[in-house]
Amino acid sequence: MKNQRLGFVGLGDDTASACLSMLKIMDGRSEVSWSHSDPDSADVLMISCDQTDETQRWARSDKPRIVVYDSNQKKPASPFVLQHPFRVMQLLSVLDEVAGTLALEGPSVPQPHSPSQGVVSSSTVSNSVSPFWLSLHEVVNGSVSNPAGLLVSSSPHGLLYFKPASQRFYASKALFRQLAAASVELGPLTPTTEVVSDEMVACPLFSLCWMVSRYSATHLAPWMNPEGAFHLKRWPSFGTLEKSRTHLSLCALMTKRPLTREQVQQVSHCSEEELDRFINACEMSDLMVFEEAVQVSLPQASAEEGKGRFGGLIKGLRSRLGLSA
Incomplete structure (x- = not known):
């Protein structure tokens, strides 16, 4: 996978922050891995179309530039443009175009290969999503x-x-x-x-x-905090869950109170992949609430306590039926 550096010029903090969040979501979605850099070290610049001393200075650079303009502004006459506000797929599209231009200009410096990196198709199980x-x-x-x-x-x-x-x-x-x-x-x-x-x-x-x-989406989506606590607003459709004992157990546990993934696995004995799939589907359907992780002790009834409660139930029934001594 090729690594390229992206620098921001003249963009507001909110725009730059949103773009960095999108880059994190996009990681693994294309043949190029994008990282943030200062404009001097960057391979590609995202530059505001506003005419300021800073933007005019970098407009003379020979680096590829993605010109960002607001919806109420005229579209700039530039090979690469992006209308603000933009979405992840729009950013991914223009970055792929720029990456293609860089590839035509000449081979990039080889980067050490990491086992965690690679081209990921939408059907591949990874921390990315389709x-x-x-x-x-x-x-x-x-x-x-x-x-x-x-x-x-x-x-x-x-x-x-x-x-x-x-x-x-x-x-x-x-x-x-x-x-x-x-x-x-x-x-x-x-x-x-x-x-x-x-x-x-x-x-x-x-x-x-x-x-x-x-x-x-068998691994937790990148926009969710894996260390946070998850709480179901309400149960999903029984028909969809196919009355699976594991899934019904997850519904019961996560409806009562917010729990971390580790806490849910500890009680339900559900696999990490199955739990993440459940959380992904519930989050996408607006059934899940995210909260700060809270360390709470999980109630675990012992076998003797279970026998005691069951014995008390039987004793009460015998008394009502007039069968007790």
Whole structure:
């Protein structure tokens, strides 16, 4: 994997901070790993279109520049531009274009290979998430220009539509069966003017998240704090969870009070992968609340206490039935 350095010129702290957060989410999503650097050491510059002494000085640099402009400003005449505010997929797209230009200019200095780095496809299990999961995260968190509109994701098995307003997906029965049975390569959600056909069936947000997370979100999503505490607002659909004993146990535990992943695993004996998949699906469906980790002792009833309670129950029943001595 190639490493490239990105520097900011004339951008506000909020924009730079948001961009750095996006870079963290994007890590592993392309053949280039981007890191933050000062403008002097950077390979690529993200520069404001505002005319200041600083931006004019760096405008004469021979480094590739991504010009950032606000929606109320005229689009700059530059090879690489980015309208603010921008989303993760838009940033990823323009950075890939710049990376392609750098590759054509000449080979970069070889970087030591790290076992944790590599090109990750959307179907590969990793700490990254698929383009579909990433775009869905942006949509459900309000990063969509028209919530009442329709979005579409393409796949080898057909089209998958999503209505943010109703939080429902629409597709053919065949595609939903394929999603439930095996991994399906889903593209990112994009706006469309198409109309959902009458032959398509609806699927709730959580149900779709649960099917897709089995393959494309089996590790905790990078925008969640792995050291935090997780608390369910309410239980997901019983039908979706297939009445699994493990999943029902997770619902019961995480509804009572906030628990860390380690605490949940300690009590439920659930695998880390299964727990992260459960948290991912619940978070995407707005069923999960995140809180600061709280160290609490977990109640663990002993076998003798269990026998005592059960014996008391039997004794009470015998007394009511007139069978006690």
